[in-house]
Amino acid sequence: MNALVESDVRLRLADVPDPEIPVLSLVDLGLVRHVRITEGGTVEVGISPTYSGCPATSFIKSSVEAALRRGGYPAIRVVDVLAPPWTTDWITPEGRRKLREFGIAPPLAGPVSCPRCGSPDTVLLSEFGSTPCKALHRCTRCLEPFDRFKCL
Amino acid sequence: MSTRGDSGNHGAFVLRLADSNLVLAQRLGEWIGHAPALEEDLGLANTALDLLGQARLLLTYAGALEGRGRDEDALAYLREEGEYLNCALAEQPNGDFGDTLARQFLFDAWQLPLYERLASSRDPQLAAIAARGVKEARYHLRYSSGWVVRLGDGTAESHGRVQGSLERLWPYTAELFDADDIDRAMQVAGIGVDLGAVRVDWEQTVAAVLAEATLARPGDRPWHWYGKRGEHGEHLGHMLAQMQALQRAHPGARW
Numbered sequence: 001m002n003a004l005v006e007s008d009v010r011l012r013l014a015d016v017p018d019p020e021i022p023v024l025s026l027v028d029l030g031l032v033r034h035v036r037i038t039e040g041g042t043v044e045v046g047i048s049p050t051y052s053g054c055p056a057t058s059f060i061k062s063s064v065e066a067a068l069r070r071g072g073y074p075a076i077r078v079v080d081v082l083a084p085p086w087t088t089d090w091i092t093p094e095g096r097r098k099l100r101e102f103g104i105a106p107p108l109a110g111p112v113s114c115p116r117c118g119s120p121d122t123v124l125l126s127e128f129g130s131t132p133c134k135a136l137h138r139c140t141r142c143l144e145p146f147d148r149f150k151c152l
Numbered sequence: 153m154s155t156r157g158d159s160g161n162h163g164a165f166v167l168r169l170a171d172s173n174l175v176l177a178q179r180l181g182e183w184i185g186h187a188p189a190l191e192e193d194l195g196l197a198n199t200a201l202d203l204l205g206q207a208r209l210l211l212t213y214a215g216a217l218e219g220r221g222r223d224e225d226a227l228a229y230l231r232e233e234g235e236y237l238n239c240a241l242a243e244q245p246n247g248d249f250g251d252t253l254a255r256q257f258l259f260d261a262w263q264l265p266l267y268e269r270l271a272s273s274r275d276p277q278l279a280a281i282a283a284r285g286v287k288e289a290r291y292h293l294r295y296s297s298g299w300v301v302r303l304g305d306g307t308a309e310s311h312g313r314v315q316g317s318l319e320r321l322w323p324y325t326a327e328l329f330d331a332d333d334i335d336r337a338m339q340v341a342g343i344g345v346d347l348g349a350v351r352v353d354w355e356q357t358v359a360a361v362l363a364e365a366t367l368a369r370p371g372d373r374p375w376h377w378y379g380k381r382g383e384h385g386e387h388l389g390h391m392l393a394q395m396q397a398l399q400r401a402h403p404g405a406r407w
Contacts, residue, residue: 052209052288053201082209082280085287126191127295128198136191152287 002037009035009043009068016067019056020131023102026060030090033081042075043068048086051152053132088152105137105148112148114139122146161337163217164237165344166278167227168334168380170210171238174228175388176259177204178395179246188249195295199256202288209281229399233389240379241324243388247317250310253299254317257361260293262328265353266345274342297361304365315367322370327378329354 013035014027026032026047033046045064049057061078068076088107091099096106100115111120119141126136134147180200187193211224241259246252267289270282303314329351331339338344362369377383398405 049284051202052205052284053198053203054205055201057205083276083283085280085284126194127291127298128191128195130194132198132201150291 005037005043006035008071009045009073012067012071013045013064016060016063019059019063020133021099021102021104023098024091024095026064028092028095028098030092030095031060031086038077040075042077043073044077044079046079046081048081048090050086051132055132086152088149091149099149103146104134105146107149107151109151112137114142114144115146116144117142158337158341159217161334162275162341162343163214164334165338166210166217167214168237168239170207170214170227171236172242172259172379173203173207173210175236175238175391176242176256177201177207178391179242179244180252180256182246183252192249196252199292199295202285202292206281206285206288213277213281225399229396233384233392234382236384236388236392237380237382238388239324239327240377240383240385241321241328243379243384243391244321244324245387248313250303250314251317251321253296253303254314255321256292257296257300258318258321258325258358260289260296261354261357261361262325262350264289264293264357265350268353269345269350273344278343293357297357300361300367301365304362304367311366314365318362318367319370323373323375324377324379326372326376327380330376330378332378332381 010027010032013032014025016026018024018026018029029050031048031050033048034044036044036046038044045068047061047064064078065076091107096108099106103115105112105115105122112122112124113120114122114137117139119139121140122137123140124135125138125145129136129147133150133152135150136145137148138145177200180196180203183196184193187196207228208224211227215222215224215227239259241255244251244255264286267282267285271279271286273279273282300314303310305311329347331347335344335347339346358369377385379388
């Protein structure tokens with residue numbers, strides 16, 4: 001029974017978008033640490049906060065609660081799991097693909113490729129971009145500026 | 153100070169970390185809309201957000217250790233200046249862009265090796281906050297040291313001004329490494345760190361960056377200022393007056 005509930009909860013979380021990058025779900029971002037059903041029947045979801053400065057953290061928690069409430073779960077608890085700290089390595093391969101399609105270079109080690117034309121000839125414009133998780137780069141071939149998800 | 157007992161020391165130790173981050177975040181926030189370029193506005197604001205995010209966790213934890221029911225907001229908005237335990241470096245006014253980046257560099261070069269060690273603290277909550285903070289501190293240090301190099305190795309004007317910034321800020325760095333009873337008690341308990349070892353790393357970073365920036369390391373001065381004991385200059389009170397005005401005028405106000 002619990003296994004069924006857990007897989008249903010995970011399916012629903014896979015539909016909860018990140019508020020800043022709505023093409024990604026919380027599951028794509030690798031934020032879901034655990035789903036547990038307590039003896040009293042409360043569904044507990046453990047979420048890794050991303051960057052300390054991410055203003056979306058509390059919004060993400062309320063989105064999880066809202067999604068599970070819509071799914072008919074009356075008792076929900078969302079807890080922060082600080083350790084181990086979230087890393088961009090936990091973004092799923094599917095998440096990386098979606099990021100690239102959305103025009104954001106995914107957080108991979110090595111040269112940063114332009115998400116539009118694929119050229120590896122890019123320059124860093126600013127260490128800090130439009131949100132705490134992104135830096136600003138520019139492609140020297142197609143000349144388009146683009147965001148890159150910071151490696152963390 | 154040693155009469156506080158271990159739990160009092162523990163709370164004060166966490167509060168010092170929290171307050172240094174909170175006060176510096178507020179200072180950096182004063183730049184929003186005023187930085188010399190949009191990228192720098194974003195850089196300073198994002199650094200402030202990281203420091204504030206860490207401060208919120210630390211304040212919440214310090215409140216729990218204190219056990220008097222104070223949450224992060226009560227600690228941030230309803231304490232007087234003398235109850236703030238931030239390092240004095242953090243409260244120094246922004247000055248010009250070079251002053252701000254010099255302050256940030258001296259702070260980041262301290263926070264990174266501090267967090268690296270706190271990440272293996274015997275206190276799991278502190279270790280978790282620090283482990284996440286390490287990556288952020290490393291990012292901040294790259295940004296601030298990049299600017300110290302650019303300004304120091306820039307024009308005669310920028311070189312002279314940022315050298316002046318370092319001279320003015322230098323005396324406030326002494327307390328970062330001067331262990332007092334609380335620091336020592338926490339180190340013995342395996343919660344805190346060896347500030348002497350943090351200093352070795354800090355000196356190495358500072359020496360390398362100042363060399364690249366063609367700047368001179370200021371000489372150590374005999375006077376020390378201990379913000380971490382609640383001793384503050386004239387500036388913190390003004391900053392808190394602005395930061396706390398809304399909660400003081402409308403206690404309990406919420407968005």
